[in-house]
Amino acid sequence: xxxxxxxxxxxxxxxxxxxxxxxxxxxxxxxxxxxxxxxxxxxxxxxxxxxxxxxxxxxxxxxxxxxxxxxxxxxxxxxxxxxxxxxxxxxxxxxxxxxxxxxxxxxxxxxxxxxxxxxxxxxxxxxxxxxxxxxxxxxxxxxxxxxxxxxxxxxxxxxxxxxxxxxxxxxxxxxxxxxxxxxxxxxxxxxxxxxxxxxxxxxxxxxxxxxxxxxxx
Numbered sequence: 001x002x003x004x005x006x007x008x009x010x011x012x013x014x015x016x017x018x019x020x021x022x023x024x025x026x027x028x029x030x031x032x033x034x035x036x037x038x039x040x041x042x043x044x045x046x047x048x049x050x051x052x053x054x055x056x057x058x059x060x061x062x063x064x065x066x067x068x069x070x071x072x073x074x075x076x077x078x079x080x081x082x083x084x085x086x087x088x089x090x091x092x093x094x095x096x097x098x099x100x101x102x103x104x105x106x107x108x109x110x111x112x113x114x115x116x117x118x119x120x121x122x123x124x125x126x127x128x129x130x131x132x133x134x135x136x137x138x139x140x141x142x143x144x145x146x147x148x149x150x151x152x153x154x155x156x157x158x159x160x161x162x163x164x165x166x167x168x169x170x171x172x173x174x175x176x177x178x179x180x181x182x183x184x185x186x187x188x189x190x191x192x193x194x195x196x197x198x199x200x201x202x203x204x205x206x207x208x209x210x211x212x213x214x215x216x217x
Contacts (some may be wrong), residue, residue, distance in 0.1 A: 007087045007094050010047060011054045015124040018044035023051045024060065025067040032075035032109035037119040037126040039080045039102040044121060046082075048095040058092030068097055075110045106137045122200040130205055132169075133198060135188045153178055154186055158195075158209075166199060166206035 015021055018038070025031050025048060038044035048068070049059040065084065072080045083098045106118035106129060118129040118137075129137075150158075153176035160167060160175060167175070172183050187207055190196040199206045 005087075005089065007047065007050075007056075007089060007096065010045065010096075011050060011056075014054070015052070017121050017123055018042060020044065020046050020124065021050040021052055021054065022046060022048045023057055024048070025064050025071070027112075028067050028071040029075055029110060029112050031068060031071035032080075033111075033119050033126045034121075035072050035080040035082065035097075035099055036076050036107040036109040037121040038099040039076075039107045040105045040118060040129065041101065041121040043099055043101040046097040046099065048097065049092065050094060056089055056092050056094060058089075059095055064095055068095075077108045077110070077116065078104050080107055106134060120200070127200060127203075130198075132184055132187055132191070132205075135184070136191055139188070139192050153182075154190070157186065157190075161196075161207075161209045166208040168204065168206055172207075 010019060011021075013019055018041075020034050020038075022031070022034075031046075034046060038046075046068075048064050049057055051057055068082070068084070072082055080099060080102070085096045085098070087094045087096060108116040108118050110116050118134060119126045120129050120133070121127075156176050157167070157172060169180070169183050169187065172178065172187070173180060176183070178186070187196065191198060191207070194210055196207050197210050199208050
């Protein structure tokens with residue numbers, strides 16, 4: 001087996017924002033979350049028949065494809081398009097599903113009790129999109145202009161971020177005295193204007209100046 005095989009190259013990367021391993025598809029709802037998260041973020045690849053530690057187990061039957069199709073078309077709304085390729089390694093079949101980033105986001109995934117939620121991919125995890133991100137996606141779909149007249153509170157926010165790397169909405173509310181709805185609307189406008197961006201770290205959501213992240217690249 002050549003060490004330069006495309007699947008081995010992918011496995012060597014480990015799971016990350018654009019790559020996920022699945023030993024098998026036993027829960028179409030869970031796979032739907034991954035598909036929706038990839039589509040809502042930067043796209044990604046799902047390797048089926050690969051254990052979390054990178055060991056190749058291979059898929060057991062064609063049922064894996066049908067479960068994948070069900071996850072994408074029955075448990076995602078709108079449906080998540082994907083492209084499948086099968087690889088044979090030492091007699092074991094690995095299914096590679098490629099999910100492109102979507103222009104139709106947000107894609108929602110249904111859980112086993114019928115609740116729908118949008119997800120994004122952060123590192124190797126699928127996290128629920130917060131209300132601010134959902135509103136931003138809605139604005140992007142409308143493609144309408146955004147008017148922003150800086151208030152003293154928004155100036156205070158930008159001044160704070162010139163001295164600090166990021167801020168949470170809780171800290172913003174304490175800093176400015178805004179109600180939560182006002183704080184959300186300010187963040188939505190500033191993010192839509194590419195002045196701020198959302199940064200997910202663990203289970204915490206932070207907001208930072210776009211220039212700050214660009215300077216770190």
